[in-house]
Amino acid sequence: MGSFPGVSLFLLGVTLSLTVSPVQGGKILVFPVDGSHWVNMNLLIQSLHAKGHEVTVVRTATSWYVKEKAPHYSSITVTLPEAVCIEEQDFFVTFLAKILEIQKQGTSFMAVLKFYWEVLGSLSKIYQQASLLGVEIFENKTLMSKIRDSKFDLVLLDPGLPVGVIVAHKLKLPVVFNVKWMTSGDGHFVIAPSPTSYVPTSGNAVSDKMTFSARVKNTFHYFVNTCIDKFIACPPYDKIVEKYLGPDVNFYQLLQGADLWLMRVDFVFEFPRPTMPNIVYIGGFQCKPAEALPSELEEFVESSGEHGFILMSLGTLVNGLPIEITSEIAAAFAQLPQKVVWRHAGERPNNVGNNTLLVKWMPQNDLLGHPKIKAFVAHGGTNGIYESMYHGVPIIGIPLLFDQFENILRMEVRGAAKMVDVTKITQQNFLKVLQEVLINPSYRNNMKRLSALHRDRPMHPLDAAVYWIEFVMRHKGAAHLRTESYKMPWYVYHSVDVISFLLAILFMLTAFVVAVIRFTCLRMCRRRKPKQE
Missing domain, CATH: 3.40.50.2000 (Glycogen Phosphorylase B;)
Structure with a gap:
């Protein structure tokens, strides 16, 4: 009797091998x-x-x-x-x-x-x-x-x-x-x-x-x-x-x-x-846990101490802003105690501070997942938004083109980002926004809450x-x-034909009722006239 369970498992395995087709590459x-x-x-x-x-x-x-x-x-x-x-x-x-x-x-x-x-x-x-x-x-x-x-x-x-x-x-x-x-x-x-x-x-x-x-x-x-x-x-x-x-x-x-x-x-x-x-x-x-940074980059961000560092990137399609704008941004960064890692491939801005590292490429996801990250200055591309949300990093948004304005607005409405108008950036107003996001804990807390929601899924x-x-x-x-x-034709999709048909029936019923009422009233009037005479 003790052998039956083993035989049953063997038969089950044979049955499954016959009924379940193997996975083949398409x-x-x-x-x-x-x-x-x-x-x-x-x-x-x-x-x-x-x-x-x-x-x-x-x-x-x-x-x-x-x-x-x-x-x-x-x-x-x-x-x-x-x-x-x-x-x-x-x-x-x-x-x-x-x-x-x-x-x-x-x-x-x-x-x-x-x-x-x-x-x-x-x-x-x-x-x-x-x-x-x-x-x-x-x-x-x-x-x-x-x-x-x-x-x-x-x-x-x-x-x-x-x-x-x-x-x-x-x-x-x-x-x-x-x-x-x-x-x-x-x-x-x-x-x-x-x-x-x-x-x-x-x-x-x-x-x-x-x-x-x-x-x-x-x-x-x-x-x-x-x-x-x-x-x-x-x-x-x-x-x-x-x-x-x-x-x-x-x-x-x-x-x-x-x-x-x-x-x-x-x-x-x-x-x-x-x-x-x-x-x-x-x-x-595309989001995933952060991996170890290259040694030189790790050394730079670790040197930020308790102040941490800020990341700035304008994505893959835009190499750089005009120098008059980037120089205002650089001057604001220079006044912060935080270190700054800035992906910048254009002309070197004026006023770059000792706390700012300009790089032509960087492991964005790994930097966003680093424990010393404090904020992300971004143009609002979808990839960057989701990576920032995944790692719980608040955003200072500088939208430039296309859907980037809408993307930053969605995060701003949720209290996890602050938008800056790129055409009106000055050292003073950009610094003010940076300090607000860095000092006010609500931005980071709201982004952490979004991160928890984003990660909580069955697959x-x-x-x-x-x-x-x-x-x-x-x-x-x-x-x-x-x-x-x-x-469907547009008039069928929006039920225009059905609505028109129902309105026609309603109009006919209304006309019929009005006609009956009018006929009844006229008949009653004719009956009253002889009596009055």
Whole structure:
């Protein structure tokens, strides 16, 4: 009798081996976006490679960050007629200089007009250039045959530049988005209900608690974003879709029809809003515990003693601010007892104090996780925001471009950051903000509370991202999670036809009641007249 348990376990093991299919590596085709977006995508690719998946990355010959050769992926390099301007290292420096010059002119009508002219002109150029990747792929029959013969299981792409979704449709492959921003701004606005009464629109730095005037402004921003999307972002892709997929295919519906959205958002940071079943939230998936610093850097931060140190970085896309601004910042840093580690690749500022170390590169995550860190001076990029939140470090925000204003505002509303207007920075006002964040414990306490919330989850977001990508590969899509609302005409989606029908019935009933009442009144009047005579 004592042998039965062993036999049962043996039989159970045999049964499981027969019924559970082994995990096999899939083939994934990746369309990334260069710059800081690649940092996120590359980390995801590394995790997929570690799980045994074969990853192929589509890149351009002029790509800045996406290298042709890497141990964790192979690549397909496409040569475009001209380089996409965001792949040029000096593009964002030049663009930033123009925007700052316009912002200095205030909020006059001409200044606003110049701002939109510059931004929309640059966006139009970027989308026109990036869309040519699709043309080059479709026109190259040898390349298309090679991609088909590779028998990919899935297309993973960053829809910031969404030509990959057109290629995926041509190949009839399921699509997973690694997404935060799209052609119309925040990806939520493409797929999920987005009431402008409490959901801030892209480009409008407000909280979810809006006054009447703020809601008017928010609705106006939504209208502007919709126009930009329809008349500037989508037309180059619409032409490709019509030429290579046919007139019956709608580009915007291709975007909305993605099987799964890996949204780089955490609601500890984002304002609550409606969502959808095929959105998986992976905000902060790049965050990890700090590792040991290089010896020279460790020696510098340790020399800060009880005062600790401040970290400053403006991210991967912006090499530096104009020297008149950086010199004011340097002068303020020089008056602090804290040490400063400043990632700065531009012209050396004037007034750099002995307490400030300028470096061209630094291990940002490891510095943010160091026990002597006191504050983070940042431009408000998503990666830096989440790393700062993960490690519980308060932020002095100097937003420069794009969503950075909204990102810093979200942290400021939660009492974990303080924003500074880059066009109005002086030594005095910047020093005042630094001292407020350093001395007032509420900033650090609030960020520590956000850190505890952010870390308290059943699965690390990077593991969740890999799981759901494998889920889509196993089931060859995730159509059961995708709403069909995107296929509806606008008047059906908003029930305009139903409301019109009900109003018509109400009008007919009202007209009928009025007619009956009028007829009754006239009849009664006719009966009364003979009696009176």
